[in-house]
């Protein structure tokens with residue numbers, strides 16, 4: 001183990017050398033416990049920013065959260081003068097990386113800002129001024145610092161529309177923004193020196209990147225071919241030891257699990273229910289029976305009482321269709337259903353088929369409420385939900401079978417639109 005980096009001298013924050021031309025000038029936030037309201041962190045986070053020196057000028061890559069600007073500027077001043085700064089790259093405009101930007105622009109007014117095309121309107125909103133200069137860049141665009149060159153890769157939705165990565169060609173170093181980052185604060189900085197941060201890395205992926213797996217896979221197509229000496233993310237350890245492992249892990253996390261269990265051409269339909277007196281359960285079983293009659297649909301039936309939420313979220317992520325059965329109690333759907341629905345923000349649900357059913361005693365609002373929620377989550381709800389008062393009759397059980405059958409057929413693209421005879425409306 002090498003000596004830990006010197007972060008301060010006589011109480012003044014110092015830059016940390018990563019190579020002859022690259023320094024870390026970020027800030028540590030060890031007492032943070034909740035990030036962005038939703039993310040927990042057991043030992044804080046870091047806001048990583050960097051200086052790159054070329055023989056024709058200096059580039060600053062990202063800044064830090066506003067409260068930490070003091071450390072950022074002190075570190076910057078320990079390795080560069082403001083009048084040397086030619087380029088400021090913002091890989092992502094969220095305030096934890098742009099908090100010190102207005103002051104940096106004031107101190108280095110000659111510097112040109114480089115942001116992704118998608119970041120333009122955000123930058124205006126952030127700086128609250130119209131007249132400032134910036135260069136929007138796309139994948140493949142380059143900026144020269146003389147004997148050092150930065151190339152940009154547009155990697156949208158990792159995890160905002162504006163996100164991009166910058167690659168320092170001569171040093172095979174990727175400044176990756178939030179990608180490959182995590183909330184883990186450790187003064188030893190480097191991945192081969194810090195404590196065990198695997199949990200934080202996976203947790204960060206699960207909460208920040210997982211909803212955008214499709215975009216992660218697209219970004220990996222750009223990143224995987226790059227020779228990599230280091231990945232320098234915007235949070236957490238600096239990945240200098242086997243950086244490719246983290247790229248590989250992103251690929252694994254973004255690939256469908258147990259793909260081979262479902263054969264090509266098959267669709268998966270999950271039915272979740274919870275039942276007080278067995279009535280919603282009877283409906284669920286009839287819907288299951290009806291759906292099972294459709295070829296090439298793999299149907300599963302789950303009682304929400306029987307599991308923790310996390311495995312169900314994983315199942316839903318891989319499913320093509322999801323049906324929810326809920327009783328109505330005191331004018332609302334029941335808590336286990338809401339708990340599951342409120343846990344789905346970490347996955348992409350767009351265009352999955354959704355549907356709702358349930359038994360009720362008085363008013364039965366729960367079904368409609370859940371249906372609205374499914375639409376809000378961007379599921380496709382092709383058939384209105386079914387509600388049955390108390391114990392389903394044999395005719396009503398048959399309606400449930402048909403509901404399941406129709407949903408499964410819809411999933412396979414086989415459902416015929418209902419033809420309404422105008423005579424029936426008279």
Ligand code: FEO
Pocket residue numbers: 092094096097159178234235
């Ligand atoms: Fe670290 Fe999305 O900001």
